[in-house]
Amino acid sequence: MSRNKDRIIMQRALTLSLACVFALMSGAALASGDIAAGKQKSATCAACHGPDGNATADGQYPRLAGQYADYVVQALHEYQAGTREHPAVGSIRRGNAIMQGMAAPLTDQDIDNLAAYYASLPGKLSDLHGKVQGGD
Amino acid sequence: MNRSLIAACLLAVMATTPLVAGAATATGNAEAGRAKVYTCHGCHGVPGYANAYPNYRVPRIAGQNEQYLINALHEYQSGDRSHPTMSAQADSLSDQDIADIAAYLASFAKSP
Numbered sequence: 001m002s003r004n005k006d007r008i009i010m011q012r013a014l015t016l017s018l019a020c021v022f023a024l025m026s027g028a029a030l031a032s033g034d035i036a037a038g039k040q041k042s043a044t045c046a047a048c049h050g051p052d053g054n055a056t057a058d059g060q061y062p063r064l065a066g067q068y069a070d071y072v073v074q075a076l077h078e079y080q081a082g083t084r085e086h087p088a089v090g091s092i093r094r095g096n097a098i099m100q101g102m103a104a105p106l107t108d109q110d111i112d113n114l115a116a117y118y119a120s121l122p123g124k125l126s127d128l129h130g131k132v133q134g135g136d
Numbered sequence: 137m138n139r140s141l142i143a144a145c146l147l148a149v150m151a152t153t154p155l156v157a158g159a160a161t162a163t164g165n166a167e168a169g170r171a172k173v174y175t176c177h178g179c180h181g182v183p184g185y186a187n188a189y190p191n192y193r194v195p196r197i198a199g200q201n202e203q204y205l206i207n208a209l210h211e212y213q214s215g216d217r218s219h220p221t222m223s224a225q226a227d228s229l230s231d232q233d234i235a236d237i238a239a240y241l242a243s244f245a246k247s248p
Binding site: 055056058059060061062063066067068070071073074088089090091092093094095096123124125126127128129130131132133 | 170171173174176177180181182183184187189190191192193194195196197198199200201202203204207211216217218219220241242244245
């Protein structure tokens with residue numbers, strides 16, 4: 001009887017700690033950005049990435065519309081880090097000179113807002129799911 | 137005489153420039169790329185699949201612009217962009233592989 005009770009307590013503790021871990025992880029994964037504020041900040045980005053985030057004029061610039069917000073956040077932090085080690089990005093870096101200059105003045109909140117804005121736009125980006133020969 | 141020589145030189149330079157540029161960039165074949173994205177699919181084909189550390193979702197790359205994809209893969213090769221997994225993947229690709237993969241991925245933006 002008491003062993004059973006212990007087991008229930010253990011299970012609850014495990015569930016609770018798993019929930020905490022999950023909450024922390026999803027907090028990091030989902031940027032808490034403000035779409036309207038991001039749109040306001042996006043005027044400079046539009047010159048290359050397009051006014052709708054679809055970057056069609058010149059194929060060298062990536063489409064941002066419909067991209068995962070947390071990937072955009074990561075990318076902007078990588079540009080800020082440049083070629084340095086940085087706690088936010090670890091050993092992952094990007095040395096692109098144009099984007100390093102663009103990302104440098106952005107605050108973490110600006111980055112979250114921009115990412116939320118571009119993720120919210122309708123675009124042509126998708127996962128590779130179902131687009132592979134012999135795969136599904 | 138002198139002027140026509142200069143003109144001839146200019147013409148010669150103009151005529152060879154596209155050839156040089158053509159040699160530097162492989163022309164992508166989307167159909168060949170379709171067979172080459174099998175490995176990419178392991179991460180980029182799983183909706184919402186996340187990079188472990190730091191924790192963020194791997195980007196959507198189907199429908200991305202062709203030249204951007206070509207540049208990104210070459211930057212992983214050169215080290216301008218560093219990501220342990222992507223650097224290893226890019227190192228295994230030839231210029232032709234990169235062009236084919238980029239052509240295939242970009243083709244998804246062309247369908248309505």
